[in-house]
Amino acid sequence: DQREKEHAASAAQAALAVVAADPARAARNLAWANAFGTRLPERASVLALACAGDWPALLAARGFDVGTAEPNAALHEAANMHGIVVDPTPPRNVLRRAADASIDGLSMLAFPVLARSAPSIEWLAEAARVLRDSGVLLLAFAREPAALVDALLEASAPTISPDVLMQALLASGFVDTRRIDAADGSMALLARRAIR
Numbered sequence: 001d002q003r004e005k006e007h008a009a010s011a012a013q014a015a016l017a018v019v020a021a022d023p024a025r026a027a028r029n030l031a032w033a034n035a036f037g038t039r040l041p042e043r044a045s046v047l048a049l050a051c052a053g054d055w056p057a058l059l060a061a062r063g064f065d066v067g068t069a070e071p072n073a074a075l076h077e078a079a080n081m082h083g084i085v086v087d088p089t090p091p092r093n094v095l096r097r098a099a100d101a102s103i104d105g106l107s108m109l110a111f112p113v114l115a116r117s118a119p120s121i122e123w124l125a126e127a128a129r130v131l132r133d134s135g136v137l138l139l140a141f142a143r144e145p146a147a148l149v150d151a152l153l154e155a156s157a158p159t160i161s162p163d164v165l166m167q168a169l170l171a172s173g174f175v176d177t178r179r180i181d182a183a184d185g186s187m188a189l190l191a192r193r194a195i196r
Contacts, residue, residue, distance in 0.1 A: 005073075007153060008072055008073075008074070008149070008153065009073070009074050010152075011148070011149040011152040011153050012072050012073075012074030012075050012078075012145065012149055013074065014148070014152060015075070015145040015146075015147075015148035015149045015152070016052075016074070016075070016078055016145055018143070018148055019052055019143070019144070019145050019148070022143065024182070024183065024184035024186075025054075027182075027183060027184075028142065028182040028183070028184055028186055029054065029055055029058055030058070031180075031182055031183070032107075032109075032138060032140065032180065032182065032188060033055075033058050033059060033062070035138075035180045035190055036059075036105065036107060036136060036138045036190065037059065037062050037064070039105075039136045039190075039192070040064065040104050040105045040136055041104060042063060043063055043064065043065060044064045044065070044104035044105050045064070045065045045067075045102070045103045045104050045105070046059055046064045046065065046066045046067070046103065046104060046105040046106070046107065047066075047067050047068070047094070047095070047098065047103050047105070047106050047107075047130070048066055048067070048068045048106075048107045048109075049068065049069060049091040049094070049095070049106070049107065049108045049109075049114065050091060050108050050109050050110035050111065050113050050114050050144055050146045050147070051068065051107065051108075051109040051110065051142075051144050051146075052075075052078070052079065052144055052145050053068075053078055053079030053080065053081060053082030053084050053086070054082055055107070055109060055144075056068045056079070056082070056084045057082040057083060057084055059107075060083075060084065064105070066084065067085070067087065067094070068084055068085075068086050068087065069086065069087040069088070069089055069090065069091045069093075069094040070086050070087075070088065070146070071088055071089060071090050071091075072145075072146070072149060073088075075145050075146065075149065076088055078145070090117065091108075091114060091117075092114070092117050092118055095123075095126050095127070095130060096126065098130040099130070100129055100130065101129075101130070101131065101132045101133070101135075101196075102130055102132070103130050103131060103132065103135065104131070104132055104135050104136070105131075105135060105136045105137075105138075106127050106130065106131055106135070106136070106137050106138070107137075107138040107139075107140070108123070108127075108137075108138070108139050108140070109138075109140045109142045109144045110140070110141070110142055110143075110144040110146045110147035110150075111123075111139045111140060111141060111160070112141060112147065112150075112159075112160060113144075113146045113147050113150045115160060116150065116154070120160060120165065120168060121168055121171075121172065124168055124169060124172035124174075125172055127172070127193075128172050128173040128174065128193060131193040132193065133193060133194075133195040133196055134192055134193060134195060135192070135193040136190065136191070136192055136193075137169075137174060137189075137190070137191045137192070137193065138188060138189070138190055139165065139169075139188065139189045139191075140186060140187065140188035140189075141160075141186060141187040141188070142182075142186045142188070143186070162179065162187055162189065165189060166179075166189060169189065169191045173193060173194050173196075174191035174192060174193060174194060175191070175192055175193075175194045176190075176191060176192040177189060177190070177191040178190055178191075
């Protein structure tokens, strides 16, 4: 257990250093925050998963009520430095305990990492459950700290075709699905929860 904690801490340190040195990060997050945020109501409730602390801080600065989760202790501490309250439990648990139709927006910036803990279709079904009608979902394939830690600690990461994922969104109760890839090539999908 101690060795695993040490490995996780070392991986987190390396991931945070890479993220801090990413010259495209600020522009990418700003573009995604604009696309995501303009579709949300004022003072929207947002759940931000699989992201660094700067992403929920960016959303909170727009007046949204933002929650996030990070079980890795080092990444949790780094996210707290952005002034965001971070739930130390796994993102899957946070999403599962959210009430039906209780949030306006949900973002998952390192979606492949989440897809390792549960099938992608299950994540989409849970997203459809917790989002209010016309709620907004952002799925991205960004180099977030969780993704980099995962790459260092795991043998391989799941590969998800964007075309398949777009069809899965439609099958899970989402509409107006479109790609909003960042200028640096990071893939992202934006969708709206269909009215029930």
